[in-house]
Amino acid sequence: xxxxxxxxxxxxxxxxxxxxxxxxxxxxxxxxxxxxxxxxxxxxxxxxxxxxxxxxxxxxxxxxxxxxxxxxxxxxxxxxxxxxxxxxxxxxxxxxxxxxxxxxxxxxxxxxxxxxxxxxxxxxxxxxxxxxxxxxxxxxxxxxxxxxxxxxxxxxxxxxxxxxxxxxxxxxxxxxxxxxxxxxxxxxxxxxxxxxxxxxxxxxxxxxxxxxxxxxxxxxxxxxxxxxxxxxxxxxxxxxxxxxxxxxxxxxxxxxxxxxxxxxxxxxxxxxxxxxxxxxxxxxxxxxxxxxxxxxxxxxxxxxxxxxxxxxxxxxxxxxxxxxxxxxxxxxxxxxxxxxxxxxxxxxxxxxxxxxxxxxxxxxxxxxxxxxxxxxxxxxxxxxxxxxxxxxxxxxxxxxxxxxxxxxxxxxxxxxxxxxxxxxxxxxxxxxxxxxxxxxxxxxxxxxxxxxxxxxxxxxxxxxxxxxxxxxxxxxxxxxxxxxxxxxxxxxxxxxxxxxxxxxxxxxxxxxxxxxxxxxxxxxxxxxxxxxxxxxxxxxxxxxxxxxxxxxxxxxxxxxxxxxxxxxxxxxxxxxxxxxxxxxxxxxxxxxxxxxxxxxxxxxxxxxxxxxxxxxxxxxxxxxxxxxxxxxxxxxxxxxxxxxxxxxxxxxxxxxxxxxxxxxxxxxxxxxxxxxxxxxxxxxxxxxxxxxxxxxxxxxxxxxx
Numbered sequence: 001x002x003x004x005x006x007x008x009x010x011x012x013x014x015x016x017x018x019x020x021x022x023x024x025x026x027x028x029x030x031x032x033x034x035x036x037x038x039x040x041x042x043x044x045x046x047x048x049x050x051x052x053x054x055x056x057x058x059x060x061x062x063x064x065x066x067x068x069x070x071x072x073x074x075x076x077x078x079x080x081x082x083x084x085x086x087x088x089x090x091x092x093x094x095x096x097x098x099x100x101x102x103x104x105x106x107x108x109x110x111x112x113x114x115x116x117x118x119x120x121x122x123x124x125x126x127x128x129x130x131x132x133x134x135x136x137x138x139x140x141x142x143x144x145x146x147x148x149x150x151x152x153x154x155x156x157x158x159x160x161x162x163x164x165x166x167x168x169x170x171x172x173x174x175x176x177x178x179x180x181x182x183x184x185x186x187x188x189x190x191x192x193x194x195x196x197x198x199x200x201x202x203x204x205x206x207x208x209x210x211x212x213x214x215x216x217x218x219x220x221x222x223x224x225x226x227x228x229x230x231x232x233x234x235x236x237x238x239x240x241x242x243x244x245x246x247x248x249x250x251x252x253x254x255x256x257x258x259x260x261x262x263x264x265x266x267x268x269x270x271x272x273x274x275x276x277x278x279x280x281x282x283x284x285x286x287x288x289x290x291x292x293x294x295x296x297x298x299x300x301x302x303x304x305x306x307x308x309x310x311x312x313x314x315x316x317x318x319x320x321x322x323x324x325x326x327x328x329x330x331x332x333x334x335x336x337x338x339x340x341x342x343x344x345x346x347x348x349x350x351x352x353x354x355x356x357x358x359x360x361x362x363x364x365x366x367x368x369x370x371x372x373x374x375x376x377x378x379x380x381x382x383x384x385x386x387x388x389x390x391x392x393x394x395x396x397x398x399x400x401x402x403x404x405x406x407x408x409x410x411x412x413x414x415x416x417x418x419x420x421x422x423x424x425x426x427x428x429x430x431x432x433x434x435x436x437x438x439x440x441x442x443x444x445x446x447x448x449x450x451x452x453x454x455x456x457x458x459x460x461x462x463x464x465x466x467x468x469x470x471x472x473x474x475x476x477x478x479x480x481x482x483x484x485x486x487x488x489x490x491x492x493x494x495x496x497x498x499x500x501x502x503x504x505x506x507x508x509x510x511x512x513x514x515x516x517x518x519x520x521x522x523x524x525x526x527x528x529x530x531x532x533x534x535x536x537x538x539x540x541x542x543x544x545x546x547x548x549x550x551x552x553x554x555x556x557x558x559x560x561x562x563x564x565x566x567x568x569x570x571x572x573x574x575x576x577x578x579x580x581x582x583x584x585x586x587x588x589x590x591x592x593x594x595x596x597x598x599x600x601x602x603x604x605x606x607x608x609x610x611x612x613x614x615x616x617x618x619x620x621x622x623x624x625x626x627x628x629x630x631x632x633x634x635x636x637x638x639x640x641x642x643x644x645x646x647x648x649x650x651x652x653x654x655x656x657x658x659x660x661x662x663x664x665x666x667x668x669x670x671x672x673x674x675x676x677x678x679x680x681x682x683x684x685x686x687x688x689x690x691x692x693x694x695x696x697x698x699x700x701x702x703x704x705x
């Protein structure tokens with residue numbers, strides 16, 4: 001192909017085998033079906049004029065069958081079980097050697113085959129007449145002599161003979177149709193057979209002659225392509241072989257960070273170029289991330305796996321922050337007590353921390369039918385183990401309900417004012433064991449006994465995670481320690497992360513760790529010298545704290561708790577069997593309220609005497625009926641009850657239980673004539689009305705008392 005001859009891709013690939021690869025091809029022209037960009041086996045393929053393709057492998061996929069009479073094409077799989085016969089050529093051969101050269105080599109079925117000589121031949125003392133049918137038995141190539149074919153000839157009256165004919169013998173020779181059959185595998189394995197025409201052995205299926213050509217799956221690489229391309233050789237593309245002219249051309253192969261990890265250790269350190277930067281919505285919030293743009297250069301120092309932990313700040317007015325910290329971090333931590341908002345959280349923490357000790361931070365009332373005990377602020381509990389407990393109220397079938405609960409030991413400190421006997425009783429109470437159902441809500445705080453300072457790697461060895469900590473000694477290797485200053489940090493979990501230690505060429509000593517599994521980008525190794533003398537590498541400083549986003553935190557928790565069981569639900573209440581239990585729970589609530597009222601009396605709560613006199617009470621007495629008023633005689637006057645300190649001139653308030661409007665109709669207000677001699681124009685009030693008003697006033701005073 002050194003003469004730059006353009007060939008169709010199909011014909012060129014058919015002339016190759018894996019021993020002569022790789023080969024570099026250049027696309028000249030062609031017709032692209034379904035547009036210039038199409039998708040084959042999930043890979044997008046686009047060939048433009050001038051593109052260079054480096055073929056690194058070929059694999060036979062199928063066979064293209066072309067009907068030369070009407071240019072009809074179809075494909076058959078390479079494992080097709082049908083057999084094919086060779087169609088004799090219409091044009092005669094001029095020599096036997098030309099005819100034999102088109103026979104398959106190395107196939108047992110290639111011999112014998114028959115041919116006809118259309119002209120008269122003289123072979124020594126033997127003359128072979130025209131039209132005789134000869135059967136080639138073997139091809140003999142004696143040393144130092146001319147090669148010849150041993151043929152069998154059938155004469156008259158079933159007579160037969162064998163003759164040897166030199167391959168150089170000239171004449172008009174034609175093949176006879178043979179009964180020998182070939183499979184597609186046999187045809188494709190022989191270059192001689194691939195140039196012949198065939199037809200199906202079953203002539204009723206397809207009688208016309210076919211030209212068979214192999215269809216390969218081509219494996220190639222192109223510059224700036226991420227993966228190895230795979231496409232069929234049947235593409236209608238014209239190519240030219242430029243292997244000799246493009247020996248020094250480097251095919252840039254993009255590598256993902258995961259593929260970089262598979263490179264040998266001898267490849268590092270090296271300079272790489274970023275071909276495709278990280279996504280704009282990244283999982284990291286760090287200073288080096290914005291500099292990883294397309295075309296930027298990086299120095300990859302080494303690869304490896306580092307133990308790392310994920311820290312989170314506590315929720316406050318500020319936004320919550322998350323940090324991915326290497327265990328090489330040099331700061332010092334001090335443990336902080338953890339807070340738990342349910343018994344289930346206590347249970348999860350107690351699995352990893354045996355003998356967990358907590359303090360109750362919020363009162364919990366007792367609910368007997370649900371098995372919830374009463375807890376007071378300041379009580380200390382030691383978590384022992386998880387057991388089954390039976391609820392006081394059973395099911396409707398008479399069976400008791402059992403739920404999972406934490407068995408805890410309640411600790412109480414004795415008061416100094418108690419007597420010795422009471423102290424002994426309280427010492428027994430210190431060993432009191434209570435059950436806390438896992439579905440119970442509560443507020444607890446861990447009780448810590450030590451005040452030591454820990455390194456991050458030591459903290460993970462001695463205690464289980466999660467743990468609440470505070471940085472009490474900053475990392476001196478960092479210019480600014482982002483973890484120092486937080487009131488509390490939570491160590492969420494630990495992981496072993498495959499990382500690549502990298503830096504930028506303009507500051508090669510400032511290194512950072514790239515977590516490979518959490519950052520998606522593609523790079524390529526370039527032939528650029530390292531930014532320091534070969535014998536004087538700089539002293540490297542590695543950034544051990546990387547701030548991440550909340551999305552990173554949620555993805556980490558999703559992977560960590562993928563198989564975690566949800567918290568248990570409280571049992572469904574049974575109305576038929578829980579009635580007596582409700583009474584007992586109400587009694588316990590009343591007793592707890594009574595005990596509470598002894599210590600903290602509530603002034604807003606009415607006493608027993610006044611509770612029956614409130615307007616909202618169901619037992620308030622009915623209002624006294626208004627006295628019967630007769631037209632002929634005034635109503636009786638009830639003497640007023642009042643104290644000596646009461647002012648007699650007090651004005652009465654209107655009574656809502658007296659129909660004042662009705663009394664106005666029955667009692668006329670102006671039966672007595674006005675005193676014209678009086679200086680004041682007052683109306684005279686009837687005595688009956690005065691009596692009614694007195695009764696109303698007394699009723700009000702009675703209710704006020």
